[in-house]
């Protein structure tokens with residue numbers, strides 16, 4: 224298929240690469256041109272100078288950029304895709320953004336005869352690289368079906384929730400769980416460390432009991448290695464937490480635990496951890512507890 228891929232960061236880069244490797248005709252665009260260049264050097268594909276140029280000759284536009292403002296930029300700016308939207312053009316947005324904003328953008332594309340599917344992902348950097356993402360999807364059934372050959376290359380499962388914005392609604396609720404589960408894991412580890420229980424011992428207990436989770440399985444080894452290089456950058460998790468809180472206000476839902484976690488992430492971002500992995504919030508809790516990383520945990 225002819226695909227325009229907009230946004231080749233941690234997630235979009237490997238997603239676009241997998242599409243190219245599978246033989247799709249992919250035109251990539253990234254705000255910083257060097258990231259698009261790195262992909263072309265590694266696996267091929269065509270590079271466009273603007274979202275509109277990438278979309279002009281494509282059947283599908285796949286977006287994977289940071290936040291609501293970034294999606295609005297690639298769609299609505301003078302060189303955005305709205306200018307070339309037409310009947311038959313299908314936009315698939317894998318960015319985690321506001322469900323309300325996603326519905327508004329979809330309306331603009333639909334007014335020009337195109338269609339829009341929100342398809343946020345889970346599986347992190349490793350899932351993107353291995354083509355094992357899970358897509359959580361909102362949109363018209365026929366349009367979702369058209370994306371099937373591309374979902375198959377980039378992911379292992381597609382869960383179609385309902386109409387536009389419903390993929391994002393489920394994704395935000397899902398990330399709420401990840402933020403709270405990780406906070407529980409980190410706070411438990413810090414309390415244990417302060418009491419003299421090693422991180423390795425605690426992770427061993429967690430792995431052997433009902434505390435075990437996808438979050439502890441994935442993040443545990445990184446914590447032990449004290450590897451906080453970004454898989455999911457902290458500033459993006461903070462962005463998601465704020466999206467959840469905004470959406471909760473819109474829907475008249477109270478999220479007291481998440482409100483507290485937002486404060487932890489906000490302080491961590493102020494303390495220069497914004498571009499580290501969100502797991503680096505552990506180091507802030509350690510600092511507040513007056514402990515430094517025990518020798519057994521140091522990389």
Ligand code: NAP
Nearest residue numbers: 230231232233234254255288289293318319347348454455
């Ligand atoms: P990333 O590595 O920081 O990449 C962000 C991308 O957005 C880059 O291509 C960046 O361009 C582009 N961008 C940012 N602001 C822009 C703007 N104003 N206009 C145009 N492009 C802009 O982030 P990522 O981890 O790939 O995340 C992408 C999306 O996937 C986010 O919504 C994130 O929440 C979601 N997500 C991430 C993960 C994960 O584990 N990383 C998992 C699930 C979902 P530049 O290269 O020029 O900065």
